[in-house]
Amino acid sequence: MTLLNNLKNAWEDLAERDALNAILTDDSKAGGKWDVAEFMATGDAEIATVMSHLATIGHAPDFTGAALDFGCGVGRLTQALARRFASCVGVDISQQMIRQAESLNQYPHCRYVASSAARLPFDDSSFSFIYSNIVLQHVPRRFAKNYLREFVRVLAPAGVLVFGVQDSFAVPDLSSRMVRIRHILHLRSRVRVALKRGPGDMKMHCLPEPIVRRALGSSKVVDIQFTNTAARDFNGKLVYLEQAPASGYIGKQYCVVKEQ
Numbered sequence: 001m002t003l004l005n006n007l008k009n010a011w012e013d014l015a016e017r018d019a020l021n022a023i024l025t026d027d028s029k030a031g032g033k034w035d036v037a038e039f040m041a042t043g044d045a046e047i048a049t050v051m052s053h054l055a056t057i058g059h060a061p062d063f064t065g066a067a068l069d070f071g072c073g074v075g076r077l078t079q080a081l082a083r084r085f086a087s088c089v090g091v092d093i094s095q096q097m098i099r100q101a102e103s104l105n106q107y108p109h110c111r112y113v114a115s116s117a118a119r120l121p122f123d124d125s126s127f128s129f130i131y132s133n134i135v136l137q138h139v140p141r142r143f144a145k146n147y148l149r150e151f152v153r154v155l156a157p158a159g160v161l162v163f164g165v166q167d168s169f170a171v172p173d174l175s176s177r178m179v180r181i182r183h184i185l186h187l188r189s190r191v192r193v194a195l196k197r198g199p200g201d202m203k204m205h206c207l208p209e210p211i212v213r214r215a216l217g218s219s220k221v222v223d224i225q226f227t228n229t230a231a232r233d234f235n236g237k238l239v240y241l242e243q244a245p246a247s248g249y250i251g252k253q254y255c256v257v258k259e260q
C-alpha cells in the first residue's frame, strides 16, 4: 500500500501548488494562470467528443443512471458528466483535489469522494457509465490492473466503461532509443518547470492491450481508439487518431460493455 500512499502524497503536493496546471500542464498557464472557465470548458468539449463517438458506435450510455469519474481532479470532466447524467460521482486519491472540486461543483446531484484505497468505495453494479482519462497512465501497473477490475465490479450490467491508458511507447528504430529518453526528459521537465519542483513526480506507466483485456475479464471490449492524450499539445483537447503515432506514447481509449 506504500506505493499508493506515495502516489497520494505526490498528488496532494501537486494539487496544493497548482492543481489546474498539474492536471493540464501548459507552460503558458503555470503559476495559477489557467482561467477556470476555460479549463472547465475543455472538460465539456472532451465529454461531448466521447458521447458523440459512443452514439456513433451504438454504445451510448444510460443517462438516467449514475456516472463515475475516476481520478476526477478538480472535476473538469465530472461537471460535464453531471450535465448529462441523472447523478454523478467524482473520486480522487487527493483530498486537496476533492476540496477544490467541491468548491467548483455546480450541481446538487454531483458529489465528490476522496479515496486512496485499492478497493473503490462503491457497491457492486452502482454505475451505468464510468469514465477515466489521463489517470491510469500515472498509476503503477499492478494498481491500474486492480482498478480495471474494480471498474467492472461497480459497473451495472450492460453499463458502459470508457477509459484511457498509454498502451506502449513506440521507438521507430534502435538508433532512436535517444528519442524515448529525450521524450521522457521533456515530459518531466515540463511538469518540473510548471510546478517549480524536482523530477519524478509524474511518472508515466504503460498498460499494454493484452494486460487490459485480461483485467477486464468477461466484459466486452467493443471499441478501441488511438488518442493524443500524451501529446505535447493535448491540453484537454481529446482527438481520436486514425493510426498509432510512429513514435512516442501510444494512447488508447477503450470502450467496454459489461455483460448482462
Ligand SMILES: C[S@@+](CC[C@H](N)C(=O)[O-])C[C@H]1O[C@@H](n2cnc3c(N)ncnc32)[C@H](O)[C@@H]1O
Pocket: 007, 011, 022, 023, 024, 070, 071, 072, 073, 074, 075, 076, 077, 091, 092, 093, 094, 097, 115, 116, 132, 133, 134, 135, 138, 139
Ligand atoms: C492528470 S489528473 C486528471 C484529472 C481529470 N481526470 C481530468 O482529466 O481533468 C490525474 C488525477 O488522477 C488522480 N489520481 C491519481 N492516482 C489515483 C488513484 N490511484 N485513485 C484515484 N485518483 C487518482 C490525481 O489525484 C489527479 O487528480
